[in-house]
Structure formats: structure tokens, C-alpha cells
Amino acid sequence: MIVTLTINPAIDRTFSVDRLAFEDRSYINSVSESAGGRGVNASCVINSFGGKTLAVMISGGDNGKRLEKLLAGAYPISLVPVEREIRTNLTITDRHGLTVNLNEAGPTLSKAEWTCVENAVREAVSGASWLLVCGSIPPGVPGKLYGDLITMARHRKIKTLLHADGESLRLGIEAKPTVVTPNQHEAERLLGRTLLTRSQYLEAAEHIRAMGADSVVLSLGSRGAVGAFADGLMEAIPPRVEALCPIGAGDALSAAFAWSMERKPNLADALRWGVAAGTASTKLPGMRFASLQQTREIYKQVELRRSEVSA
Numbered sequence: 239m240i241v242t243l244t245i246n247p248a249i250d251r252t253f254s255v256d257r258l259a260f261e262d263r264s265y266i267n268s269v270s271e272s273a274g275g276r277g278v279n280a281s282c283v284i285n286s287f288g289g290k291t292l293a294v295m296i297s298g299g300d301n302g303k304r305l306e307k308l309l310a311g312a313y314p315i316s317l318v319p320v321e322r323e324i325r326t327n328l329t330i331t332d333r334h335g336l337t338v339n340l341n342e343a344g345p346t347l348s349k350a351e352w353t354c355v356e357n358a359v360r361e362a363v364s365g366a367s368w369l370l371v372c373g374s375i376p377p378g379v380p381g382k383l384y385g386d387l388i389t390m391a392r393h394r395k396i397k398t399l400l401h402a403d404g405e406s407l408r409l410g411i412e413a414k415p416t417v418v419t420p421n422q423h424e425a426e427r428l429l430g431r432t433l434l435t436r437s438q439y440l441e442a443a444e445h446i447r448a449m450g451a452d453s454v455v456l457s458l459g460s461r462g463a464v465g466a467f468a469d470g471l472m473e474a475i476p477p478r479v480e481a482l483c484p485i486g487a488g489d490a491l492s493a494a495f496a497w498s499m500e501r502k503p504n505l506a507d508a509l510r511w512g513v514a515a516g517t518a519s520t521k522l523p524g525m526r527f528a529s530l531q532q533t534r535e536i537y538k539q540v541e542l543r544r545s546e547v548s549a
Contacts, residue, residue, distance in 0.1 A: 240284055240368040240496055243359055243387070244277030244295040245352070246344040246376045248327040249304055252483075252524045258336045270524050273308040274327055276372030276401055276489050279527065283493035283515065285313045287530045289500065292316060292366070294358050296376075298345055299323030318358050320351045325376075329525060335481040344376030352379045359387055363396055368496050371410065372401040372489070381405035385413035397499070400451070401492045403427065411450045417499075418451040419492045419512075422458055439464050440471055440547045453505060455495060455512060457488045460520075462540070465509040471546055472506055474513040477539040481520040490527050491516035510540045 250272050255264040281293040291313055297305055298320035305324060309315055322345030331337040347355075363369050369391045371384045384406045388398045397416040400407065403424045411418055411428075425442050426433055433442050443456040443466035454466040460481065465472040494515035498508035514537035518528030528536075 239366045240281075240289060240291045240370060240500060241359065241362045241366045242277035242281045242284075242291055242293045242370045242372060243355075244275035244293065244373055245347075245355055245379060245383070246325065246374045247273065247275035247278055247295045247297070247305055248325045248342070248344075249301050249308075250274030250327050250329065250525055252329045252331065254524055255330060255332050257334070258330065258332045258338065264330075264332070268524075271304075271308070272525055273305050274525070276492070277370060278309070279486055279489035280370050280372055280401075280493035280496070281313055283490050283527050284497045286527065287494070287497050287533075289497045292362050294318070294355070294362050296320045296324060296345075296347070296351070296355060301326060316358055316362055318351070318355045320345060320347055322346060329483075329485050331483045331485070331524065333482065335483065335520070337483060337485055339485055341374075344374065346377040347379050349378075352383065356383065356387065360390060363391060363394065366396055367500055368397045368399065368416075370399045370401065370492065370496055371415075372399075372492070374403060375406050382409045384410040388413035388415045399492060399496050401488070408449075411446065414450045414452065416451075417453040417455060417495065418446065419455045419457060419488070419495065420446065421488050422456070425456055437548050440473075440545055443471065444547060455491070455509060457491050457516065459484060459487070460517075462513050462517075463491065463509060464545070465505060467505045470544065472509060473543045473545050474509045475541040475543065476513050476517040476536065479517055479521050479536075482523045483525065484520050486525050486527065487516035487520050490519040494533065506542055510542055511537060514540050 325342035
């Protein structure tokens with residue numbers, strides 16, 4: 239079983255519009271609402287692929303009740319009640335794939351509340367093979383929480399995947415997760431420099447691995463991903479597709495990577511599945527994730543290439 243943690247879940251509202259244009263009006267074609275947050279999204283993908291998860295998350299206020307209703311019957315969840323309202327995120331996307339993503343910071347958690355989350359994760363991972371710690375942390379939660387959970391899981395021989403940003407990403411990497419899956423922007427903020435070229439992507443993945451992670455998967459959107467593993471660097475290059483909405487593609491990549499590793503511990507193959515899932519999901523309108531069959535079709539077209547940093 240794979241345990242996912244979403245300490246900052248959301249109600250995701252997605253507006254599909256005819257076009258996004260600066261200082262001009264757009265017309266709404268459709269509006270959808272779904273349960274959101276990186277761990278929630280990961281559980282959605284893994285379960286649709288036939289895997290089993292337990293999703294740990296907070297819930298509070300009217301939004302929390304809506305979250306619980308949206309997830310009812312989807313997959314097993316472990317809810318930690320909090321006093322304040324969980325957040326609402328807004329995504330606006332057009333038919334050309336242009337997207338604006340506006341996220342609230344989330345509710346401020348008391349020490350007692352985030353300690354309850356930590357205890358819920360400790361209980362949930364009993365018998366688990368993987369722990370996925372995903373997404374932003376809300377106000378009031380110490381940046382070291384993810385690192386503490388990764389250390390706990392490692393001592394219990396449970397593999398860990400870290401998908402985060404900022405301080406929680408930096409401190410989480412220092413705790414030596416099994417794999418960390420930053421996107422390009424998160425890697426740039428972590429390293430304090432802009433990444434523009436292929437050689438810079440490869441160097442960045444190697445650098446992040448040297449910071450403590452066993453493996454690194456650097457997600458590069460339509461360019462695929464770079465994997466930095468103990469046996470060297472690898473690139474996964476997807477086919478060209480017509481992308482309708484890139485939001486959530488990184489979540490699909492992380493989820494498919496963990497799903498593949500649980501089935502068969504092969505890093506190269508897991509990288510291929512991850513890029514396939516992320517790419518296939520961008521072809522769908524709004525915040526939707528590709529099915530296993532849709533992902534398999536892209537998987538067949540993903541090219542794997544051994545690489546090395548130029549001298």
C-alpha cells in the first residue's frame with residue numbers, strides 16, 4: 239500500500255475559457271470542481287491505475303465538508319479535523335493550453351493540529367511500502383515536518399517520495415528521501431539559479447541528488463524529465479502532444495513513478511511511466527488525469543536516453 243499525505247488540501251475550481259488575453263475579456267465555457275492537493279491527486283492516479291492508497295489529509299469548515307463529499311467512495315482516506323477552513327484554488331485554462339493557477343495559502347494550523355497530522359501519518363504507514371509527502375504546507379506548520387516524516391519512514395524501512403517546494407523541499411531532501419520530484423521552477427528556487435539548457439538540467443538533477451536524496455526526478459514539462467540515479471543520469475523524452483491543460487501533470491508524474499516502483503523496482507521504467515502519465519494528462523481538458531490505458535499509449539512512445547554532464 240502507498241500512503242499519501244496532503245496537509246494542505248483544497249477545493250480546486252477550474253474555469254475553461256475561450257481564450258486567455260491580457261486586458262481583454264474572456265468567456266467561460268465550463269466550470270468544474272474537484273478535490274485537490276498533490277497527495278489527493280497522487281492517490282487519484284494510483285487508484286485509477288489499480289494501486290492501493292491511504293490518503294491522509296486535513297479537513298475543516300464548509301470546504302472540508304465539500305472535500306469529504308467529493309472523495310466519498312473514491313479510495314480510503316484518513317481525515318484529521320482542523321478548526322479553520324481549508325483553501326480554495328482557482329485554475330483558468332483555455333483551449334490553447336494557456337493556464338493561470340491561483341492558490342490560497344491555506345488555514346493556519348495550531349501545533350496540536352499539525353501534531354495530530356504527524357501522528358496520523360505514523361499510524362497510517364504501518365504495513366505501507368511507500369509514503370508520499372506532497373504539496374505545500376499551510377501557515378503554522380514547521381518546514382521540517384516533511385523531513386521528520388521522511389526520517390521516521392526511513393527508520394521503518396518505508397520508501398519515501400518528496401514532492402514539495404521551498405523550505406519543506408530543502409529540509410526534506412536533507413532527510414534523505416528515496417526520491418524527490420521537483421519541477422523546473424521548484425529546482426530553480428532550491429538552487430537559486432535559472433535553468434535554461436539541457437546541460438543545466440542535468441547538472442541541477444545531480445546537484446539535488448548530492449544534497450541528500452537517493453534519486454531525483456526533475457520534471458521539465460513538455461521536455462520530459464531528467465532522472466539522477468545511483469548508476470547515472472537518464473532523460474525521458476515524451477512525444478509531442480497537443481497540451482490542453484498542464485496543471486497537475488507533475489502530480490501525475492510523481493504518482494505514476496511511485497506506482498511503477500511499487501510494482502517493479504526499476505528506476506528507468508518508473509521514470510518512463512511517470513513522464514507518460516504527466517504527458518497523457520496534459521492532453522485532457524481541465525484538471526483531469528489520464529487513465530492507465532491512455533498513459534500506456536504514451537508510455538510506448540517515451541524515449542529513454544542515458545546522459546552525462548558535459549565537461
